[in-house]
Amino acid sequence: MSKPAPLLVTGARLDGETIGLRCADDGTIAALGPDVLAAPGEEAFEAAGAILVPPLVNGHTHAAMTLFRGSGGDLPLMPWLEERIWPVEAKLEPDDVYWGARLACLEMTRSGTTRFWDMYWHPEATAQAVADAGLRATIGAPMFDRGGDPKVAQAEARESLEMLAAFGGPITAALAPHSIYMVGEESLAFLAELSAESGAPVQIHLSETKPEVDDCLGERGRRPAAYLDDLGLLSERTVLAHGVWLDDEELALIAARGATVVSNPAANMKLAVGKIFDWPSARAAEVQVGLGTDGAGSNDSLDLLTDLKLFALAQRHAAADATAISVNDAWEIATGAKAPALGATPLAVGEPADFLLLDPAVPELAIGEATADLVYAVDRTAVDTVVVAGKVLMRGGVQPERNEVVARARERASRLGL
Ligand SMILES: [Zn+2]
Known part of the structure; x- marks a missing residue:
């Protein structure tokens, strides 16, 4: 099996601009900006206007x-x-x-x-x-x-x-x-x-x-x-x-x-x-x-x-x-x-490809200045996608390992009488 190509995100929003983000093989950000687009036939993660923020x-x-x-x-x-x-x-x-x-x-x-x-x-x-x-x-x-x-x-x-x-x-x-x-x-x-x-x-x-x-x-x-x-x-x-x-x-x-x-x-x-x-x-x-x-x-x-x-x-x-x-x-x-x-991971070329995509359709982010919304209005339900080192850990709020982790943690807690 061949190694999957590094992640390419297109159609994300950053500071009011539509941009793309290309990851490198080593899990860092290779390119970021309005010119970063999918090549013909290249597979991309289409962010559909999701808001890109550092984690x-x-x-x-x-x-x-x-x-x-x-x-x-x-x-x-x-x-x-x-x-x-x-x-x-x-x-x-x-x-x-x-x-x-x-x-x-x-x-x-x-x-x-x-x-x-x-x-x-x-x-x-x-x-x-x-x-x-x-x-x-x-x-x-x-x-x-x-x-x-x-x-x-x-x-x-x-x-x-x-x-x-x-x-x-x-x-x-x-x-x-x-x-x-x-x-x-x-x-x-x-x-x-x-x-x-x-x-x-x-x-x-x-x-x-x-x-x-x-x-x-x-x-x-x-x-x-x-x-x-x-x-x-x-x-x-x-x-x-x-x-x-x-x-x-x-x-x-x-x-x-x-x-x-x-x-x-x-x-x-x-x-x-x-x-x-x-x-x-x-x-x-x-x-x-x-x-x-x-x-x-x-x-x-x-x-x-x-x-x-x-x-x-x-x-x-x-x-x-x-x-x-x-x-x-x-x-x-x-x-x-x-x-x-x-050890923060800012959004910049050469930095680790760690970032969040926020759902722009949640009511709390729909109106107003985004940073003010993030501090005072948004809760975790706005976090749609989480990427670390170019790897998608959560998309659409779905965490594939969730049920198993919750079940195993419950077992350990009950073993301890908690
Ligand atoms: Zn403490």
Whole structure:
């Protein structure tokens, strides 16, 4: 059997123009523009006026936590963790994580996300799920060393990094210390060195709640970002999830070091942290900012379009200022364009052929300025087609593997008593 020809899309709409997009054999964009047309007799994917947009980047999640969705959602944080999450996580097998992550990939694909940042147990199972689903991800093994031997945790972190790096392809290996309250000073300094030596990104929860900041001030005499910086862990490779309680000095420090902050508005509201990440101050400080869903345990959805609307609304509401965020900035935050470290895939020749085609006939996109519609009106039902590396993962909203993935994930959840 001969290899299929690289994908050619014709009749798509980009910035008000009808254009074509030709993929190369290596899964990148070979040509893009009004002159890209099918040759006589050449087979093309006719987009029929569908709107071409870059895909979304989910900058922070715990994919396999889809297994925990809808479980104990009305409990406060600590009883929820102690009664519903931790006892079940202790029983997790790689196959549980694999099918939970496949379910997450299904959900992210249909809501337009093609790359995500993940931190969860059995990360090799998540990596396999991402590769099988055709998406891209930056993945790290969560590191905790409280109550254990830091040297053992450090050896495990190095081993996981090497194992994830061996995946290659769509997987980027990362380090993932859980937080400054679950990982001690010695291990954080160790990870800073390992990151510098290997070039691996570091993802960490930071400044999610006020008690975390108060404890850091009490124990270390510094705020969380300054503490990380003193340990050498604030660099252009660092991605900070949450950043709700960062002050102006911390934002200036984060910007100076080139680190990224990923806001997770739905999870922050659901866990009732009492504040919202301050985009106007982050923008003024020139911090690189992305958007994430966090895990399905605390959101409970992985639909980044929902988080995008929440993020923009929350910024305007918290600032009591309808100009607190522009629709262009909001959209660029969701596609990763405001944080190059997140690995966004812009629509340009030579870039990966990752893109979405939106149904122009959905009522929410029919009228008005498209970017404003995308931020405030559109939901995932507008996502018609999803392409990653020139491969069509979904067309007409159809995901061929959906029924099997849902059935297998259900089996794993019921095995765990969820
Ligand atoms: Zn998280």
